Amino acid sequence: MNSSPLIFAHIGDLHTTKAKEQNYIDLLSIVAQIETELSEQLDFVVLPGDNADNGLAEQYELVTAALKMLSIPVYILAGDHDMEQGNLDNMYQMPLTRQLPLSVLHKDNRCLFIDVCGPGNGGPDFRIGHRQFHWLQNELVAASNAGETILLFMHTFPADLKEPAEQQLLNLLLEKHDVLLVDMGHTHYNEITNNGQTIFTATRSTGQIEEGPVGYSLTAVHDGVISWRFKQLADPFPLAMVTWPADHRLLNRDNQVIEGDYEVSAVILGSGKTLKVECRTGISDWQEMGFSETDNLWKATVHTQEQPSNELTVKATDITGRPGIWTIQPATNNYKEREYKRDGSDADTIGAWPENGLFATQLGPNRNGKPS
Numbered sequence: 001m002n003s004s005p006l007i008f009a010h011i012g013d014l015h016t017t018k019a020k021e022q023n024y025i026d027l028l029s030i031v032a033q034i035e036t037e038l039s040e041q042l043d044f045v046v047l048p049g050d051n052a053d054n055g056l057a058e059q060y061e062l063v064t065a066a067l068k069m070l071s072i073p074v075y076i077l078a079g080d081h082d083m084e085q086g087n088l089d090n091m092y093q094m095p096l097t098r099q100l101p102l103s104v105l106h107k108d109n110r111c112l113f114i115d116v117c118g119p120g121n122g123g124p125d126f127r128i129g130h131r132q133f134h135w136l137q138n139e140l141v142a143a144s145n146a147g148e149t150i151l152l153f154m155h156t157f158p159a160d161l162k163e164p165a166e167q168q169l170l171n172l173l174l175e176k177h178d179v180l181l182v183d184m185g186h187t188h189y190n191e192i193t194n195n196g197q198t199i200f201t202a203t204r205s206t207g208q209i210e211e212g213p214v215g216y217s218l219t220a221v222h223d224g225v226i227s228w229r230f231k232q233l234a235d236p237f238p239l240a241m242v243t244w245p246a247d248h249r250l251l252n253r254d255n256q257v258i259e260g261d262y263e264v265s266a267v268i269l270g271s272g273k274t275l276k277v278e279c280r281t282g283i284s285d286w287q288e289m290g291f292s293e294t295d296n297l298w299k300a301t302v303h304t305q306e307q308p309s310n311e312l313t314v315k316a317t318d319i320t321g322r323p324g325i326w327t328i329q330p331a332t333n334n335y336k337e338r339e340y341k342r343d344g345s346d347a348d349t350i351g352a353w354p355e356n357g358l359f360a361t362q363l364g365p366n367r368n369g370k371p372s
Contacts, residue, residue: 003107003108003222003223003295004107004222004294004295004296004297005107005220005221005222005227005243005267005295005297006043006106006107006109006220006221006222007041007042007043007218007219007220007221007241007267007269008042008043008044008045008046008218008219009034009038009042009044009045009046009216009217009218010045010046010048010183010185010201010203010216010217010218010219011027011030011031011034011045011046011047011203011206011216012048012185012188012203012204012205012206012216012217013048013049013050013051013079013081013185013186013188013205013206013207013208014027014047014050014051014052014063014205014206014207015050015052015053015081015205015206015207015208016051016052016053016059016060016062016063016207017053017054017059017207018062019062023206023207023208023209024062024066026206026214026233027063027066027206027207028066028069029233030206030214030215030216030233031066031067031069031070032069033233034070034072034216035069035070035071035072036271037237037269037270037271038218038269038270038271039070039071039072040271041267041269041296042072043072043073043106043107044072044073044074044075044106044111045070045072045073045074045075046074046075046076046077046113046153046183047063047074047075047076047077047185048077048079048153048154048155048183048184048185048186048203049077049078049079049080049081049082049117049155049185049186050079050080050081050082050155050185050186050205050207051063051076051079051081051082051091052081052082052090052091053081053084053207054081054084054085055081055082055083055084055085055088055090055091056085056090057090057093059090060090060091060093060094063094064094064095064096067094067096074096075098075102075104075111075113075153076091076094076096076097076098077100077113077114077115077153077154077155077185078091078100078115078116078117078118078155079117079155079185079186080117080120080124080125080126080155080186082117083117083118083120083125087118088115088117088118100113100114100115100118101113101114101115101132101135101136101139103139105148108147108148108149109148109149109150109151109221110139110143110146110148110149110150110151111151111153112136112139112140112143112150112151112152112153113153113154114128114132114136114152114153114154115132116128116154116155116156116161117155119132120162124160125162126155126156126160126161126162127161127162127163127166128161128166128170133166133169136173137173140173140176140177140179141177143177144177144178149180149221149224150177150178150179150180151179151180151181151182151183151221152174152179152181152182152183153182153183153184154182154183154184155184155185155186156184156185156186157182157184157186157193157200157202157344157345157346158170158171158174158182158344158345159343159344159345159346160186160345167343167344170344171342171343171344174197174198174344175197175198175342178197179197179198180198180199180221180224180226180252181198181199181200181201181219181221181226182198182199182200182201183200183201183202183203183219184200184201184202185202185203185205186202187202187204187205187362188204188205188208188209188210188363189202189204189205189210189211189212189359189361189362189363190202190203190204190212190217190230190356190357190358190359191346191349191358191362192228192249192250192349192350192353192358193345193346193347193348193349193350194249194250194251194252194348194350195252195340195341195342195348196252196337196340196342196348197252197342198252199226199228199250199252200344200346201217201219201226201228203216203217203230204230204357210363211359211361211363212232212357212359213232213233213234214232214233215230215231215232215233215235215357216230216231216233217229217230217231217357218230218231218239218241218269220241220243220267222243222244222265223244224253224255224256225243225244225245225246225250225253225256226246226250226252227241227242227243227246227247227250228250228356229241229326229356230356230357230358232357236322236324237269237270237271237272237318237322237324238268238269238270238272238274238316238317238318238322238323238324239268239269239270239324239326240266240267240268240269240277240314240315240316240324240325240326241266241267241268241269241326242264242265242266242312242314242326242328243265243266243267243297244263244264244265245257245258245262245264245312245328245330245331246328246330246331247328247329247330248329248330248331248335249329249350249353250350251331251335251337256330256331257330257331257332257333257335258304258310258330258331258332259304259332259333260303260304261301261302261303261304262301262302262303262304263299263300263301264279264289264299264300264301264302264312264314265292265295265297265298265299266279266289266297266298266299266314266316266326267296267297267298268298268316268318268324270318270324272318272319272320273318273319274291274298274316274317274318274319275317275318275319276288276316276317277289277291277298277314277315277316277317278314278315279300279302279312279313279314279315280302280312280313281302281303281304281305281310281311281312281313282305282310282311286315287300287302288300289314298314298316304332305332306332306334307332307334310329310330310332311327311328311329312327312328312329312330313325313326313327314326314327327355346362
C-alpha cells in the first residue's frame with residue numbers, strides 16, 4: 001500500500017436563494033474553511049446538485065462568488081431544483097460548471113459524474129437517458145480494463161430513478177464493474193448504505209437542514225477502503241481519518257478484514273503542523289505512528305484482538321496542543337456479514353453512527369422520517 005489516498009470534500013445541496021440567508025452564510029464559511037484548512041490535502045470538492053433553489057441566474061451568481069475562494073477543482077452536478085426553469089442553461093453559465101457527463105482520473109480512481117436531472121422535464125423526474133447510459137457503459141468498461149478504482153457521482157440513489165428499467169440497468173453495471181463508491185446528495189440527511197460491494201454515501205443538505213448541525217463530508221479512498229467522516233463546521237482541527245483498515249460498517253472487500261499483525265494508516269487533516277500521532281487497539285497503551293513521505297500517511301503496526309470487531313483509535317496532536325481523535329471498529333475473520341438487498345436504495349443502510357453525524361432519522365424529502 002504505497003499510493004496516497006484520494007480525498008474529497010462533499011458540500012451538500014446548497015439550495016441557494018439570497019445572500020442574507022443563513023444557508024448562504026454557512027456556504028461561505030464552509031468554503032473558507034476548506035480553502036484555509038484543507039486545500040493542500042484535498043483532490044477536489046463536489047457539489048451534488050440543487051445548487052440554486054429555483055434554478056435562477058442570480059442564485060448561481062451567488063454560488064459562483066462563494067466558489068471563487070477555492071483553489072482546488074470543483075465538480076458540480078445537477079439536481080431537480082436546478083431544473084426548475086425547465087433546463088440547466090443557468091447552471092451551465094457558472095464558470096466552474098463542466099459539461100456532464102464527465103470522466104476524470106484522480107490517483108488511479110476513475111471519477112464519473114453523471115446528470116440524472118437534465119434528461120427529465122424538471123422537478124423530481126430522475127432519468128439517465130439512452131445516450132448517457134451508452135457513455136457510462138463505455139467509461140466503465142475502459143476503467144475496468146485499465147484496473148482503475150471506479151467512483152460514481154450522481155444526485156440520487158439509483159432506486160430513485162423514475163424508470164424501473166434504468167434502475168435495474170444501473171445496478172447491474174455497478175455490480176458488473178465492481179464500482180466502489182456512489183456519492184450523492186438529495187436526501188438532506190447523512191446516509192451510508194453498504195451492499196457488500198458498493199458503498200453509497202449521501203451528505204446532508206447545506207441549504208435545507210432537517211437534522212444535526214451544518215457541515216460537510218470528507219471521503220478518503222485508499223486501496224479499496226472507503227473512509228467517511230462528517231465534519232461539523234464548528235468542530236476544530238486536526239481531523240484524523242483512518243484510511244486502513246476499514247470500519248466494519250464500510251467493509252466491502254474480502255481483503256479488508258484484519259488478522260494477526262496489521263498495518264494501520266491514517267491521514268491527519270488540517271493546516272496546523274502535526275507534532276505527534278498515536279494509535280491504540282482497545283484499551284492498550286498508546287503507540288506512536290511514523291510519517292511516510294511517499295504517501296503522506298501516518299503508519300504503525302498493531303495486533304488484532306480475538307473478537308468479531310476490534311476498536312482502533314488514532315489520536316493526532318498539532319502545534320496548538322489540541323488533539324484530534326477518531327475511533328473505528330475493524331472487522332476480523334470472525335465478523336459475520338449481514339444479507340444484502342442490493343437494489344440501489346437505502347435498504348442496506350448501515351444505520352445510526354451518531355458520532356459521525358448519522359442519526360438514522362431520515363429527516364428530509366427523500367423519506368420524510370421522524371425522530372425516534
